[in-house]
Amino acid sequence: MATAMHNLSDYDASTIPSAEGMRFGIVVADWNDKYTYAMAQAAVDTLQKHGAKASNIQLKHVPGSFELIYGVANMMKTHSVDAIIAIGCVIRGDTPHFDYICQGTTQGLADLNCHGEIPVIYGLLTCETAQQAEERCGGRLGNKGTECAVTAIKMVDYGNEPS
Numbered sequence: 107m108a109t110a111m112h113n114l115s116d117y118d119a120s121t122i123p124s125a126e127g128m129r130f131g132i133v134v135a136d137w138n139d140k141y142t143y144a145m146a147q148a149a150v151d152t153l154q155k156h157g158a159k160a161s162n163i164q165l166k167h168v169p170g171s172f173e174l175i176y177g178v179a180n181m182m183k184t185h186s187v188d189a190i191i192a193i194g195c196v197i198r199g200d201t202p203h204f205d206y207i208c209q210g211t212t213q214g215l216a217d218l219n220c221h222g223e224i225p226v227i228y229g230l231l232t233c234e235t236a237q238q239a240e241e242r243c244g245g246r247l248g249n250k251g252t253e254c255a256v257t258a259i260k261m262v263d264y265g266n267e268p269s
C-alpha cells in the first residue's frame with residue numbers, strides 16, 4: 107500500500123533472488139507517458155540492478171492502459187519471457203470513463219494472471235489527481251516501477267521453486 111508509511115521503492119535488496127537468466131517483458135501504456143515512462147525506466151533499472159541482462163528485457167508500447175490487456179496477452183503467446191509487467195496510469199477526469207478503464211484493465215490483467223502460465227505484474231496506477239501519480243513515479247512515495255520489478259523477480263523465482 108502506498109501510504110505515507112510505505113515507499114514503493116523501499117525493499118530489502120538482500121532478500122531478492124538473483125534475476126540473472128530471468129526474462130522479463132514490460133508492456134507500457136503511452137497515455138500519461140510522463141508517469142508511465144518513469145515507471146518503466148525504474149522497472150528496467152531495478153531488474154538490471156538484480157542481475158537481469160538488458161537483452162532479456164523486452165519493452166513494448168501500447169496506446170493506453172486498456173490496451174495493456176491485449177499487449178500482455180500477445181507477449182504471453184510468444185513464450186519468450188518468464189513474467190510480464192503491465193504499466194499504465196489512469197487519472198480521473200470529468201466522466202465515469204476512469205472507472206470503466208480501471209475496472210476493465212484490472213479485470214483483464216487478472217484474467218490473464220489466472221491462466222497461470224506466467225505471472226502478470228500489476229503496474230496500473232489509478233489516481234484521482236496528477237499529483238498522486240507524481241508522488242508514485244519517483245516522488246515522495248517512491249516509484250511503482252521499482253515495486254513491480256521486485257515483484258516480478260520474486261514471482262519468477264516462485265515459479266522456479268520445486269513443487
Ligand code: DLZ
Nearest residue numbers: 135137169170171172194195196197203
Ligand atoms: C481515453 C482514455 C482516457 C480518458 N484516460 C486515460 C488515462 O488516464 N490513462 C490511460 O492509460 N488511458 C486513458 N485513455 C485511453 C484508454 O486506455 C484507451 O487507450 C482508449 O479508450 C482506446 O481503447
